[in-house]
Amino acid sequence: MNAQLVKPYGDTLDDGRVQLSFTLPVALDEVAKEGAKQLALMMGLNEPAVVHAEDIGQGFSFFIVYGQCKHQVDLSRLKISKPEYEVLDKEGINQLIAEKMQRRMVVVGACIETDAHTVGIDAIMNMKGFNGHKGLESYHEIRAINMGAQVDSEDLVARAIEEMADVILVSQIVTQKNIHLDNLTKLSDLLEAEGLRDKVILVVGGPRISHELAKELGYDAGFGTKSYAEDVASFCIHEWTKRNT
Numbered sequence: 001m002n003a004q005l006v007k008p009y010g011d012t013l014d015d016g017r018v019q020l021s022f023t024l025p026v027a028l029d030e031v032a033k034e035g036a037k038q039l040a041l042m043m044g045l046n047e048p049a050v051v052h053a054e055d056i057g058q059g060f061s062f063f064i065v066y067g068q069c070k071h072q073v074d075l076s077r078l079k080i081s082k083p084e085y086e087v088l089d090k091e092g093i094n095q096l097i098a099e100k101m102q103r104r105m106v107v108v109g110a111c112i113e114t115d116a117h118t119v120g121i122d123a124i125m126n127m128k129g130f131n132g133h134k135g136l137e138s139y140h141e142i143r144a145i146n147m148g149a150q151v152d153s154e155d156l157v158a159r160a161i162e163e164m165a166d167v168i169l170v171s172q173i174v175t176q177k178n179i180h181l182d183n184l185t186k187l188s189d190l191l192e193a194e195g196l197r198d199k200v201i202l203v204v205g206g207p208r209i210s211h212e213l214a215k216e217l218g219y220d221a222g223f224g225t226k227s228y229a230e231d232v233a234s235f236c237i238h239e240w241t242k243r244n245t
């Protein structure tokens, strides 16, 4: 396969120009600025220039650095894992659910544990949806139950059992200290313990979630930024059909 090498484009092709910003846990002075420059060099940026440096108080300083990235990446060698299914529109999804399931699909969703970000799960589930794409509540063949944020995994599992959910949707936005990995593992372990894991379609989403990560964690699919209700609903009816025919 032919190599497809790329590096960042600034003003001209292959100049590698990038901008990065970071904070150092030291007060701003000339040594801190030189430290920022040296760090950029170590990160593989040639000719780094500290174009902005600011004291952000109490022993912290903030930097913006320009430089030329010396690395390039060969796109032809990369493999991206993503769920294989056709994305249908809302009408197509409703029709397929009616035809295949002959009842409404039950979807229970939540943003779990300490994570308070409701906007992601709302974007997928709420009537008004996101960016012009209506959410699952607007699909007449889907019974969508959005439990909101900061929902204990135990409560999500209990609700899924009570509602006889076909699908569980989980949102994880905060990934600091890999808290999302602990939360997602806890949920999947609980489902396993209840003997439910293979009976439900388990989907996770969030800005730092990839399909690859989701699969590694034993989930059926993972969705990142710019996901819409129709992406998830298409996957779910595709997966349900695969399992039940």
Ligand code: B12
Pocket: 114, 115, 116, 117, 118, 119, 120, 121, 123, 124, 130, 169, 170, 171, 172, 173, 174, 175, 176, 203, 204, 205, 206, 207, 208, 223, 224, 225, 226, 227, 228, 232
């Ligand atoms: C609004 C916001 C808040 C609001 C949330 C209000 C609410 N009701 O949701 C408030 C003020 C509460 C908040 C609090 C905090 N926040 Co905040 N917040 C944001 C902000 C600015 C926007 C998030 C948002 O609304 N995005 C819009 C939605 C539509 O996008 P999305 O969530 O990515 O969802 C899409 C996809 O990811 C996907 N998706 C998401 N979930 C799901 C689920 C499924 C099943 C599927 C299929 C798809 C899917 O589909 C969606 C639509 O395409 C982001 C920064 C940013 N610009 O993203 C920080 C951000 C998420 N917050 C952050 C942090 C750190 C916090 C705090 C910890 C801050 C603090 N120190 O207190 C607290 C968290 C408290 C807690 N216990 O969780 C960090 C997270 C860093 C990280 N990776 O861990 C961010 C990235 C800011 C930053 N750069 O530091 N925050």
